Amino acid sequence: MxxxxxxxxxxxxxxxxxxxxxxxxxxxxxxxxxxxxxxxASVEDGGRALPEPAPVALEHQVLTSLLGAWALAACSAQEAAAVEEHLGECDACAEEALRLREAVTLLQRPESLDLDPALRTRVLDGCLERRPPRIPVPEWAAPYDAETARLDALLQDFGDAEWHAPVRLRWYEDDGAASRRTTVAGVIAHLLTVDGTVAAALGLDDPLGDIAAPGQAPAARTEAYWRASHCPPTRAERASWRRQTHDIVRTVAFTGDAGGMPVPYGGLELPLRDAMLDRAFECWVHAEDIAEAVDYPYNPPSARHLNGMIDLAARMLPGVLATRRRAGLAAPGDRPHLVAAGEPGRSLRLEIEGSGGGEWLIPLDSPGAVGSSDHEVAHVALDGVEFCRLAAGHVPPAEAAAGQVGDRDAIRDVLFAAAALSRM
Incomplete structure (x- = not known):
């Protein structure tokens, strides 16, 4: 209990x-x-409208300073209301506000803000024209130095897909178009092997090594190199080509006046200064082939370098004309006769317009003859880049956009001879 x-x-x-x-x-x-x-409870719950922001009381000087922000729509709601109320009362500020609004519309670019794809090329061209040379390169080697540097810059950012992009090498042979299919890497291998003729003449290593190439002609060298490769060319070709171009430029810079040194091109022999121009020309042509394959813009050489390339082609035309005439591919003329070396003979005036332009008198009857305006029988006018593409075999002679006056056979022979300068 x-x-x-x-x-x-x-x-x-x-x-x-x-x-x-x-x-x-x-x-x-x-x-x-x-x-x-x-x-x-909120005002939205009752269905009532939100209250308008009440304008703030601001002095005239402050309102004037806000006009720029108002034109850019950067004011707060209260500031915008104050400015707009003021604009209805002040004519000077209203005019200034209108002017600022119009200026703002000019800041809005309708086109894309993406970088121009040609910007890199223009910047590179400007740098190459203005940069001081690292070593004193002879004038006749400067085009090769510039064109190899431009091509190397184009290749710098290529990925595997670009290196294996298909490229068709084009040239003219026996009065007909010819071509060879390869890749971007294959083109660089081609430049490596043909530049090797210059390298070998300078005492440098020949990229072919012990590979036999019949006659050492440029096309034969390339085909031999491609056949000897265990696999298709890859991006590794760039390192070999780049190293060789640097060695060539460095060597010619220290060889003194060696521009007359002979460089064999199979059945043709050129002095070193002309061989370097030829290699610069082919480097540019194939760089355009590569750029076209990867859909990238590529500009022609500078006017000074382009003029040198055109001059080389013009100087080679009489010899090509004679070769074609012996092969029955060129007209002998109304009164065929040989002209003694150093004597004037029938001539064609080749006028090159635009970048790298000039005029050349091409002797028609003999490689040793001298062009003469007194014996001029025809006149052809061509754009500089168009002429170079004709000489590269990229433009058919019959389609070359040329102004023509005079002997039609002579004009045809010269245009076809220019195309015959091309090779793979």
């Missing part, structure tokens, strides 16, 4: 404690539970 009474007392004490806790939890003597307040 005593234990029961103690339990009753404990129960009563616990009940009071519970009541006390409840009272202290509510903070009032009512004994009701806690209530969570409802969210505050």
């Amino acid at each position: 005593k234990a029961y009474d103690e339990d009753d007392g404990n129960d009563e004490h616990d009940t009071k404690g519970a009541d006390g806790d409840a009272d202290s939890g509510t903070g009032s003597g009512t004994g009701t539970g806690a209530r969570i307040p409802l969210p505050r």
Whole structure:
């Protein structure tokens, strides 16, 4: 019984404690539970419109300083309201605001902001024209130095896909178009092997090594190199070609006046200064082939270098004419006769317009004859780049955009002889 009474007392004490806790939890003597307040009502809930921002009171000087930000839509709502209210009252500020708004429209370019794809080429061309040479390169070697540097810059960012992009080498042979399919890497291998003729003449290593190439003609050298490769050319060709071009430029820079050194081209032999121009010309032509294959813009050489390339082609034309005449591919003329070396003979005036332009009198009857305006029988006018592409075999002679006056046979012979200068 005593234990029961103690339990009753404990129960009563616990009940009071519970009541006390409840009272202290509510903070009032009512004994009701806690209530969570409802969210505050918004003006959107009542369907009423939001209040317009009230204009702030600003001085005239401050409002004037805000006109530029207002024209650019960079003001806060209150500032914009203050400016617009002020514009209805101040004619001077209204005129200034209109002028600023018109100026802002000029800042919005409708065209794309992407970089011009030709920008890199223009910057590179400008750098190549202005940079001081690292070593004193002879004038006749400068075109080769510049064109190999331009091509190397084009190749710099190529990935595997670009290196294996198909390229078709084109030239003219036996009065007909010829071509050879290869890749970008194959073109660089081609330049490596043909430049090797110059390297070998300078006493440098020949990239062919022990590979036999019949006659050492440029095309034969390339075909032999391709056949000897265990796999198709890859981007690794660039390192060999680049190293060889640097060695050639460095060597000619320290050989003194060696421009007359003979360089064999199979059945043809050129002095070193002309061989370097020829290699510069082919480097540019094949760089254009590569750029076309990867859909990249590529500019012609500088006017000074282009003029040298055209001059070389013009000087080679009489010899090509004689070769074609012996092969029955050129007309002998109305009164065929040989002209003694150094004597004037029938001539064609070759006028090159545009970049690298000039005029050349091409003797028609003999390679040793001298062009003479007194014996001029025809006149042909061509754009400089067009003439070079004709000489590269990229433009058919019959389609060359030329202004022609005079002996039609002589004109045809010279245009076809120019195309015959091309090779793989």
